[in-house]
Amino acid sequence: MAWQEVVGHEAQIDRFRRNLRSGRLASAFLFVGPDGIGKQLFARKLTQTLFCEVNPEYECNPCGQCPVCLQVIKGTHPDLHYVELLPGTAEIRTAQIVGGAIRINDKEEQFPGVCYEVNLKPIRARRKVVIINDADSLNNTSTANLLKTLEEPPPGAVMILLGTSLSQQLDTIISRCQILSFNALLPEQIQQILLQQQVVDDPNEALELAMIANGSVGLARRYSESDLLETRRELLGLLTALPQQAEKLSAMVIGLVDGKSLSRREKMDQLDFLTSIVVTCFHQVALQLSGQPPSGDPVLIDVSRQIASAWPGDVETALACIDRTLETAYHGRANANVKTLVEVWVDDLSQIWLTGGFKLPT
């Protein structure tokens, strides 16, 4: 039952199940969807399905345990060929596609080229499978060289390209592949994966990470190695008593987004991250004010409950806080003076909070 490791994406699994049962599997696929949602794992599971020596492929149920299944997951199966960006490069190199030498760390390395490899006779499986990760980074030359193989692959061979969106792919690739779209995962699905992969042990912490990861396990993993969760807890804590803690909140946010060592891009990312926490929180407040139960991790639920119970305004007022915060994130991108921008934003939030949205006379 190796597919069980794939969380979400049931419709895509179903599609392959139907294809394999009817014996109609296309030879070239383009998987598109955000980074870090399991497209790679999915491609490997599909390869296990095609290679497994215990369960036949039409069952679409690789055992996940036989030596072949294990080789696929480890990436050591001789009939699975994998292409991805080499460290420190921004494009898939043409030699990775058609063969040739590439200089890596002052050493020349020979690449057979995946177009050559896929045409060799399979060694252990009945077919060859090629997974091209980072298909967004195929340059024109690589793409041109790949087209013939995509169009006329050797019998039985399966090519799987993984990219983030169709807009990143050339039409010539799109027209030769079957497209499968993968959606971002729900927070609960990310939580399940983080626990399964033992990134963290605490279910609450896993859900907190999932809440800030924008549907991406990759991001959640990265966040688990940083102190972003602490930052989020501190920010949410200050929000519970915003009017009294406005100065502290301003200082905290400014400290994080206006550091001298930060590049413009990093400042923007920080402001996006912090404002998105505030937006999520007021969204939860608005839900509760309209009589719906809160959702999310315990920290968020607790904070949004406290705010909702002390809220002097109505749903509209909470929505006004969201609008004001989104506006701040937008202006932050437009190169405004971040310090002033944050101060005015926090002041406005306090004012909306205190007055139920009506402007105080000045």
Ligand SMILES: [Zn+2]
């Ligand atoms: Zn197996």
